[in-house]
Amino acid sequence: MIRQNIVEILYFLGDGYAYDIYKHYVSVFPLVTMRSVYYHLKKGVSTNEFVVKDIKKEKGTYSWGPEAEKIYYALGPAASPHIIPKVKAYFDKKKCLNRA
Numbered sequence: 001m002i003r004q005n006i007v008e009i010l011y012f013l014g015d016g017y018a019y020d021i022y023k024h025y026v027s028v029f030p031l032v033t034m035r036s037v038y039y040h041l042k043k044g045v046s047t048n049e050f051v052v053k054d055i056k057k058e059k060g061t062y063s064w065g066p067e068a069e070k071i072y073y074a075l076g077p078a079a080s081p082h083i084i085p086k087v088k089a090y091f092d093k094k095k096c097l098n099r100a
Contacts, residue, residue: 003040005029011081012091015053017070028090041073048078
């Protein structure tokens with residue numbers, strides 16, 4: 001269920017890095033841990049539901065050092081989005097807020 005929900009989110013996002021996907025996920029489906037989302041992203045790559053689109057190193061001031069590696073995911077060939085109304089409504093609302 002978690003992996004399918006991530007498929008739905010990536011359908012609307014296009015692509016995103018793990019923490020960004022997690023933030024959207026929690027906004028729509030609050031009962032999930034960050035660890036679960038990260039696990040399902042990695043598992044989804046092995047099942048071809050997701051593909052690694054890009055890996056970027058970003059400089060910043062992080063608690064672990066001056067750089068963070070962000071892995072960007074996108075939908076893979078085995079993904080089949082169902083367009084869950086709850087997810088669609090969330091992204092429709094985000095589009096309206098971004099235009100204002």
